[in-house]
Each structure stands twice: as structure tokens, then as C-alpha cells.
Amino acid sequence: MTSDARTLLQVSGLRKTYRTGKAEFVAVDDLSFSVRAGGALGIVGESGSGKTTTARMLIGLERPDAGRILVQGEPLAATVRGKAARLARAKAVQIVFQDPYLSLDARISIGATIDGVLRLHGLTDRADRAARTKELLAQVGLGEREATALPRKLSGGQRQRAAIARALAVEPAVLVLDEAVSALDVSVQAQVLNLLSDIRRDTGIGLVFVSHDLAVVRYVCDEALVLYRGRTMEHRPVADLLTHPGHPYTQLLLASVPRPGWDPDSISRRRRELDPLPAAGAPGGRG
Numbered sequence: 001m002t003s004d005a006r007t008l009l010q011v012s013g014l015r016k017t018y019r020t021g022k023a024e025f026v027a028v029d030d031l032s033f034s035v036r037a038g039g040a041l042g043i044v045g046e047s048g049s050g051k052t053t054t055a056r057m058l059i060g061l062e063r064p065d066a067g068r069i070l071v072q073g074e075p076l077a078a079t080v081r082g083k084a085a086r087l088a089r090a091k092a093v094q095i096v097f098q099d100p101y102l103s104l105d106a107r108i109s110i111g112a113t114i115d116g117v118l119r120l121h122g123l124t125d126r127a128d129r130a131a132r133t134k135e136l137l138a139q140v141g142l143g144e145r146e147a148t149a150l151p152r153k154l155s156g157g158q159r160q161r162a163a164i165a166r167a168l169a170v171e172p173a174v175l176v177l178d179e180a181v182s183a184l185d186v187s188v189q190a191q192v193l194n195l196l197s198d199i200r201r202d203t204g205i206g207l208v209f210v211s212h213d214l215a216v217v218r219y220v221c222d223e224a225l226v227l228y229r230g231r232t233m234e235h236r237p238v239a240d241l242l243t244h245p246g247h248p249y250t251q252l253l254l255a256s257v258p259r260p261g262w263d264p265d266s267i268s269r270r271r272r273e274l275d276p277l278p279a280a281g282a283p284g285g286r287g
């Protein structure tokens with residue numbers, strides 16, 4: 001894999017094994033991809049395919065057994081000691097989860113949360129922080145009313161916008177979105193997806209969009225990588241993948257999107273045919 005100045009994220013040969021008792025289970029196996037400035041990669045797969053494990057490795061919450069992660073050419077530190085190292089890692093990769101409460105403090109207003117992040121990252125002047133907070137909230141379509149509100153006073157879509165603003169406050173090179181729109185209504189999903197497309201165009205941030213839903217990935221990503229049992233089945237431009245899915249598993253993922261004429265029974269049957277026996281030691285999906 002080649003690297004150039006505009007490659008923000010380079011992942012090669014990533015592997016993660018979990019041990020439960022004597023059993024060993026490979027959750028992610030030999031995963032490689034890169035994301036350029038302003039690029040967006042979708043990582044798709046069903047529950048248990050290794051998406052969250054991948055996201056957790058990208059933000060340093062999980063340590064890979066093999067492989068490496070380079071952000072702007074620098075290895076993502078396996079362990080961080082001290083404030084400077086912690087802040088540097090935060091600036092490399094930020095994440096937005098399905099549940100925005102994981103990024104937002106339920107006890108303080110959205111504006112105060114963002115102000116705190118800016119202060120932590122060295123913006124000492126109060127007026128500068130206020131201006132930047134306003135700018136960040138405007139970037140995600142939130143205004144003064146939302147800035148002063150507690151997270152629970154906002155709608156689900158507004159909370160997820162606030163979580164995105166909080167992540168952007170760090171000015172990360174890469175933003176990982178782990179099922180970030182899955183809990184939202186379809187119309188709100190579309191708004192947040194449009195917002196993400198605008199953000200990547202305007203800021204040049206690299207996006208890694210993790211989802212079980214190929215239809216959602218299509219809105220934001222140029223490329224998609226299909227994970228199945230931790231392995232890459234295919235990795236191609238998303239339009240190409242949607243029109244000519246190469247692997248039976250990708251075809252099944254596409255067929256699984258509810259639409260008129262949708263046939264869940266046939267999908268379940270095809271899924272069983274594809275994967276008749278659980279792999280040795282596989283704990284199975286969790287959801």
C-alpha cells in the first residue's frame with residue numbers, strides 16, 4: 001500500500017483475537033485500507049462481523065494483535081501516558097457512537113461541553129472559545145437554543161449533531177462514525193448524512209463510516225469495504241458495489257434492506273446457506 005501526503009489514515013494487516021476461556025476467536029483478520037483527506041470509507045457488515053472491534057482499534061480503545069494504524073504517517077500510539085499524548089491521540093481520531101450520550105455529559109449544556117473540549121485542547125481565551133463553539137454548532141445546524149440546552153432536552157437528531165460538533169471541536173484528522181445514524185428516523189438520518197457529506201467536503205476530514213446498512217453508507221461514502229466474520233469480502237467504489245455486488249454475502253446485505261417486495265424468509269434461507277455451521281470457537285453475534 002502506498003502512502004502520500006494526503007493519506008490521513010492507513011491501516012494494514014489489522015488483526016484482533018478475543019479469548020474466552022480456552023477458546024480463541026478472531027474478530028478482525030488481516031484488515032487493510034486507507035482514507036485520504038476528504039475521503040469517506042464505509043465499513044459494512046452484519047452484527048458480529050467485526051465492525052465495532054475495528055472502530056475501537058481505530059480510536060485506541062482496543063489494541064490490535066497484529067498490524068498497524070498510521071494517522072498522517074504517524075503510528076497510533078498503543079498506550080498513552082500523560083496529557084500531551086492523550087490530546088495528540090484525540091486529535092488523530094475521534095468517534096461518534098450510536099448513542100450520543102457516550103460523548104455528551106448529561107449534566108451540562110451542549111455549549112458547555114464543547115467549550116470544555118476547546119479549553120482542554122488549549123484554546124485559553126474565553127471569547128475565542130465562545131465564538132468557536134457557536135461556529136461548530138452552526139456547522140452542524142444547531143443554534144443558541146440548543147447551545148444552552150441539556151442533552152436530554154434535544155431531539156435524537158439534534159443530540160447526534162451535538163455529538164458530531166463535540167468530535168469536530170478536537171479538529172481530528174479522521175472521524176469514525178460507529179452506527180451513528182442507526183437509531184434515528186429515516187428523515188433525520190438523511191439530514192445527518194447530508195451534514196456529514198458537507199463536513200467532509202468543507203473540512204477535508206477523513207471519514208470512516210461503520211454501519212450494517214449499505215443504503216446508508218451509499219449516501220456518504222466513496223468506497224465500501226464489506227466485512228464478514230472479520231474478513232474483507234470486497235472493497236470497492238460504493239456505486240460499483242451496489243450495482244454489481246461481487247460476493248454472495250454482499251448480495252445478501254443488499255437484499256436485506258427493507259423495500260417493496262422484500263422477502264425476509266428468503267433472506268434468512270440464503271443467509272443459512274451461506275454460513276451453514278458456526279466457526280469453531282465463534283461466540284456468535286451479540287445483537
Ligand SMILES: Nc1ncnc2c1ncn2[C@@H]1O[C@H](COP(=O)(O)OP(=O)(O)OP(=O)(O)O)[C@@H](O)[C@H]1O
Nearest residue numbers: 018027046047048049050051052053283284285287
Ligand atoms: N470483548 C470481547 N470478548 C469476546 N468476544 C468479543 C468481544 N467483543 C466482541 N467480541 C466478538 O467479536 C465479534 C465481532 O464483534 P463486533 O462487536 O466487532 O461486531 P459488530 O460487527 O460491530 O457487531 P454489532 O453491530 O453487533 O456490534 C463478535 O462475534 C463478538 O461476539
